[in-house]
Amino acid sequence: MSKKRSIEEINDKIRKGKAVVLTAEQVSVMGKEMTPAEVMSRVDVVTTATFGPMCSSGVFINFGHSSPPMRMERLTLNNVPAYGGIAAVDAYLGATETAMPHDIYGGAHVIEDLIAGKDVLLQATGKGTDCYPRTEIKTLVNKNSINEFIMFNPRNAYQNYNVAVNSTPKIKFTYMGTLLPSFGNANFSTSGELSPLLNDPEMRTIGIGTRIFMGGTTGYVAWNGTQFNTGKPLNEKGIPVGNAATLSLIGDAKQMSTRFIRAAYFEKYGVSMFVGIGIPIPLVDEDIASRVLIRNSQIETNIIDYGSGNFEVLGRINYEKLFSGKITLKGKKIRTAPLSSVKVAREIADLLKKEVTEGRFFLTEPVAFFTKTAGLNKLEIRI
Amino acid sequence: MTSRRFVLTFPPDATGEPITYNLIKKYDIMVNIVKADVTPGKIGHLVMEMTATGKVLKEGMEYIRQQNVACEPIDKKITYREDLCIDCGACSAVCFPGALTMDRKTAELAFEPEKCVVCELCLTACPLKLFSIDLG
Numbered sequence: 001m002s003k004k005r006s007i008e009e010i011n012d013k014i015r016k017g018k019a020v021v022l023t024a025e026q027v028s029v030m031g032k033e034m035t036p037a038e039v040m041s042r043v044d045v046v047t048t049a050t051f052g053p054m055c056s057s058g059v060f061i062n063f064g065h066s067s068p069p070m071r072m073e074r075l076t077l078n079n080v081p082a083y084g085g086i087a088a089v090d091a092y093l094g095a096t097e098t099a100m101p102h103d104i105y106g107g108a109h110v111i112e113d114l115i116a117g118k119d120v121l122l123q124a125t126g127k128g129t130d131c132y133p134r135t136e137i138k139t140l141v142n143k144n145s146i147n148e149f150i151m152f153n154p155r156n157a158y159q160n161y162n163v164a165v166n167s168t169p170k171i172k173f174t175y176m177g178t179l180l181p182s183f184g185n186a187n188f189s190t191s192g193e194l195s196p197l198l199n200d201p202e203m204r205t206i207g208i209g210t211r212i213f214m215g216g217t218t219g220y221v222a223w224n225g226t227q228f229n230t231g232k233p234l235n236e237k238g239i240p241v242g243n244a245a246t247l248s249l250i251g252d253a254k255q256m257s258t259r260f261i262r263a264a265y266f267e268k269y270g271v272s273m274f275v276g277i278g279i280p281i282p283l284v285d286e287d288i289a290s291r292v293l294i295r296n297s298q299i300e301t302n303i304i305d306y307g308s309g310n311f312e313v314l315g316r317i318n319y320e321k322l323f324s325g326k327i328t329l330k331g332k333k334i335r336t337a338p339l340s341s342v343k344v345a346r347e348i349a350d351l352l353k354k355e356v357t358e359g360r361f362f363l364t365e366p367v368a369f370f371t372k373t374a375g376l377n378k379l380e381i382r383i
Numbered sequence: 384m385t386s387r388r389f390v391l392t393f394p395p396d397a398t399g400e401p402i403t404y405n406l407i408k409k410y411d412i413m414v415n416i417v418k419a420d421v422t423p424g425k426i427g428h429l430v431m432e433m434t435a436t437g438k439v440l441k442e443g444m445e446y447i448r449q450q451n452v453a454c455e456p457i458d459k460k461i462t463y464r465e466d467l468c469i470d471c472g473a474c475s476a477v478c479f480p481g482a483l484t485m486d487r488k489t490a491e492l493a494f495e496p497e498k499c500v501v502c503e504l505c506l507t508a509c510p511l512k513l514f515s516i517d518l519g
Contacts, residue, residue, distance in 0.1 A: 337476030
């Protein structure tokens with residue numbers, strides 16, 4: 001019978017300082033010479049990480065009540081609109097929000113400024129009510145003056161993502177970076193064999209309630225992410241080819257660090273935010289042990305033409321080739337470039353490894369698992 | 384021998400004189416075209432590096448200007464805030480001369496200024512806006 005290990009056993013080892021923790025890159029090297037059973041017997045936890053641009057991010061803020069109090073209905077932070085249709089002094093600021101369509105400073109920059117401890121200009125208006133008589137306010141706030149500052153990201157940590165190329169004779173500016181004309185480059189965004197959902201592709205250890213590293217502090221998996229899709233074809237290693245599962249994450253932004261949360265602006269596209277995520281994977285059985293051995297050469301994704309407007313799939317490629325700096329497409333050699341920082345992802349995986357090894361981070365059993373069958377609806381134009 | 388970069392601006396009614404050919408043949412200047420965007424009937428730009436002795440370079444510039452083509456040396460340099468860089472790699476995507484590359488082992492950005500042609504694409508490609516032009 002194959003070996004099994006409970007989360008409690010692993011946490012007990014962590015408590016005693018006896019847990020063996022490796023990063024997903026380290027264990028992938030180990031996997032070249034060892035069987036999953038051998039890895040299982042030597043390693044308890046594998047840390048995974050990613051640090052890429054993730055648009056679907058933002059923060060809930062409670063500003064506290066002024067005197068006299070106010071029901072903030074329309075509000076901005078450093079002139080960037082935040083959504084106030086929640087409660088009197090609650091708001092949600094989305095990472096991609098900007099005051100004007102072409103602004104290069106947006107919600108993510110406000111979030112980064114707040115995390116850095118800077119003062120941010122809050123301006124709000126409201127109609128005024130008997131219980132909330134104030135109709136406008138203009139003041140400075142920072143992370144110490146506000147009450148809750150909760151990062152809640154509806155969609156992070158994409159399991160896999162497309163490679164973007166441009167077949168047209170014109171330069172294209174996309175969320176996948178600048179795409180040079182006539183297949184001048186190929187951009188991709190992943191931490192590959194270090195990426196969380198590529199190391200547990202069926203999400204057997206990651207679910208609702210999983211404790212994670214988020215932006216420099218502890219966070220939690222809140223739900224499946226939006227656009228969660230289990231219907232993508234799998235390659236021979238059981239890895240979905242193309243964008244598939246996602247995670248919805250929550251954490252205390254007051255404790256986060258600008259080392260792991262960084263605002264970004266993609267030319268002629270808009271504002272986004274780099275989010276640092278680390279997820280420890282407990283080696284509970286040999287199946288999971290075999291999954292974490294995945295290598296870049298075994299992870300594949302689709303090459304998509306972002307230039308022509310119909311997002312045609314032009315081929316399939318593995319991450320080892322993408323990370324090599326050059327791929328061949330239609331007989332032409334194309335330079336490749338990442339958009340996700342493997343360097344910072346490694347830093348996160350190492351940090352998390354240290355936290356677990358030194359007994360400061362314990363693993364969790366998911367409170368509930370994600371659905372096994374989720375597809376995506378198209379938006380029909382009905383009128 | 385010195386190497387300098389120049390931007391040549393062609394008027395819409397440029398004569399069609401084979402300028403680069405003459406620079407090579409008549410003046411013995413080593414010419415390396417960095418960027419070209421010249422269409423008949425429109426204002427055109429040519430960025431090129433010329434290598435020769437200082438005296439010959441001066442003669443070459445004179446010759447270009449005689450053809451009613453503006454010729455301005457560019458001594459611009461690209462710099463970036465390495466201390467704030469997150470090594471994402473977005474700038475390396477647009478760097479066709481290969482001055483900005485990702486180190487396969489360390490996953491860090493490497494910048495070789497001598498390969499830079501000051502095309503300025505990295506200025507817009509960097510999502511953190513860390514690049515700037517040093518006008519020398």
